[in-house]
Amino acid sequence: METAVQGTVPAQPAAYAKTDRTVPTRSAERASYDRELVHAILDEGYLCHLGFVRDGAPVVLPTLYGRVGEVLYLHGSTGSRPLRMTGQADPGLAVCVTVTHVDGLVLARSAFHHSVNYRSVVVHGIAHQVTDPEEKSRALDALVDHVVPGRAADSRPANKRELAATAVIRLDLNEVSAKTRTGGANDEPEDMDLPHWAGVLPLRKGYDAPVANGDLAADVAVPPYLTGA
Amino acid sequence: METAVQGTVPAQPAAYAKTDRTVPTRSAERASYDRELVHAILDEGYLCHLGFVRDGAPVVLPTLYGRVGEVLYLHGSTGSRPLRMTGQADPGLAVCVTVTHVDGLVLARSAFHHSVNYRSVVVHGIAHQVTDPEEKSRALDALVDHVVPGRAADSRPANKRELAATAVIRLDLNEVSAKTRTGGANDEPEDMDLPHWAGVLPLRKGYDAPVANGDLAADVAVPPYLTGA
Numbered sequence: 001m002e003t004a005v006q007g008t009v010p011a012q013p014a015a016y017a018k019t020d021r022t023v024p025t026r027s028a029e030r031a032s033y034d035r036e037l038v039h040a041i042l043d044e045g046y047l048c049h050l051g052f053v054r055d056g057a058p059v060v061l062p063t064l065y066g067r068v069g070e071v072l073y074l075h076g077s078t079g080s081r082p083l084r085m086t087g088q089a090d091p092g093l094a095v096c097v098t099v100t101h102v103d104g105l106v107l108a109r110s111a112f113h114h115s116v117n118y119r120s121v122v123v124h125g126i127a128h129q130v131t132d133p134e135e136k137s138r139a140l141d142a143l144v145d146h147v148v149p150g151r152a153a154d155s156r157p158a159n160k161r162e163l164a165a166t167a168v169i170r171l172d173l174n175e176v177s178a179k180t181r182t183g184g185a186n187d188e189p190e191d192m193d194l195p196h197w198a199g200v201l202p203l204r205k206g207y208d209a210p211v212a213n214g215d216l217a218a219d220v221a222v223p224p225y226l227t228g229a
Numbered sequence: 230m231e232t233a234v235q236g237t238v239p240a241q242p243a244a245y246a247k248t249d250r251t252v253p254t255r256s257a258e259r260a261s262y263d264r265e266l267v268h269a270i271l272d273e274g275y276l277c278h279l280g281f282v283r284d285g286a287p288v289v290l291p292t293l294y295g296r297v298g299e300v301l302y303l304h305g306s307t308g309s310r311p312l313r314m315t316g317q318a319d320p321g322l323a324v325c326v327t328v329t330h331v332d333g334l335v336l337a338r339s340a341f342h343h344s345v346n347y348r349s350v351v352v353h354g355i356a357h358q359v360t361d362p363e364e365k366s367r368a369l370d371a372l373v374d375h376v377v378p379g380r381a382a383d384s385r386p387a388n389k390r391e392l393a394a395t396a397v398i399r400l401d402l403n404e405v406s407a408k409t410r411t412g413g414a415n416d417e418p419e420d421m422d423l424p425h426w427a428g429v430l431p432l433r434k435g436y437d438a439p440v441a442n443g444d445l446a447a448d449v450a451v452p453p454y455l456t457g458a
Binding site: 021046047049050051052053054056057058059060061062064094095096097098100102104105107108109110111112114115116118120122124140141143144147148151152154155156157158159162166184185187191192193194195196197198199200201202203204205206207208209210211212213214215216217220221222223226 | 275329339373386425438450455
């Protein structure tokens with residue numbers, strides 16, 4: 001009889017299950033539930049947009065995040081509003097987390113068909129505050145490594161005071177969808193001979209040279225993970 | 230007795246009035262209500278994140294938008310969920326619209342002080358569907374010109390069918406705040422001699438060369454507003 005090897009991650013289905021709110025009412029052909037695509041879009045972002053409800057009204061705030069497997073960790077101070085709402089006595093906070101990349105501007109011959117090429121992920125769920133110190137520590141590493149992969153190991157870890165001052169919420173990746181638009185302009189057949197240029201203006205992604213802090217000692221070199229060396 | 234000149238835009242105060250929900254609970258020194266700063270951040274973005282409440286839960290979707298003075302216009306199909314909720318019989322839809330630019334990655338000697346440099350605007354309010362055909366037409370021009378300034382005049386305007394198929398919602402810029410982080414890492418004094426590099430990795434903003442549609446006639450040149458010529 002075979003037994004699971006300890007520590008083996010159970011295999012995940014290749015796609016997230018669809019739900020009522022992850023199936024779009026329009027442009028359904030742009031939607032995807034592919035796990036690898038979702039992970040790639042999430043991992044490429046720097047800030048997510050965290051939505052929650054306060055006094056019946058929506059609030060959307062840009063927030064740092066990191067992913068560990070099928071969990072998103074979101075960062076904040078213990079004083080910030082959404083995190084205060086997820087205390088231990090709390091049943092959790094209903095959130096929607098969205099990450100979007102704009103890849104290009106789509107110029108069509110007709111005003112109507114102008115668009116942008118983009119890739120986005122929308123996650124629905126109940127977020128819970130992370131209270132276990134070990135999980136919190138792992139989450140903070142993930143947040144730092146999300147900004148610059150490998151950086152957590154090359155910085156001073158958070159001390160007790162800092163860990164206490166940081167609130168982290170976790171959101172499981174269960175109800176998830178991606179949406180992407182790629183390719184050129186989709187003009188109407190009768191517009192093909194109009195004299196207007198049609199195509200895509202791609203947005204350039206990259207970095208400028210690192211700017212050292214003014215207070216950095218002269219003998220601290222730029223690390224190779226920032227220069228691609 | 231002086232009378233207002235017809236058509237003159239009334240002078241606006243230099244800053245938006247603060248409200249309970251536009252004053253942050255933390256990092257208040259990063260908040261701004263300056264009208265020019267808010268406009269500049271909004272005008273530089275391509276997609277906003279539109280938050281609304283459905284069945285008591287938050288929803289955050291990336292959406293095209295444009296600004297005309299103190300009004301944001303948001304774009305969608307008449308079939309899309311948030312726009313269906315703002316029909317004429319409706320009292321409007323409570324929304325939160327957020328636009329964020331990430332300008333750089335902030336690497337500190339301590340994991341705790343890692344951050345990103347960013348500029349964001351958060352708008353709270355009640356959105357209403359635009360039903361007046363002339364306002365809708367102006368709004369669609371603004372949406373196209375927001376993607377590429379000057380482009381609305383260089384494309385075929387929307388026809389009746391397209392106008393009917395497009396829903397636009399308007400959101401007045403009343404309850405608005407900006408938040409920005411700039412500069413280098415803010416490490417603790419006792420960490421200054423740690424061997425870790427500290428500084429900012431700036432994100433490069435720009436465009437790659439325009440990619441013409443495969444179906445574009447060979448004699449249609451790339452317009453000067455795409456090449457900076």
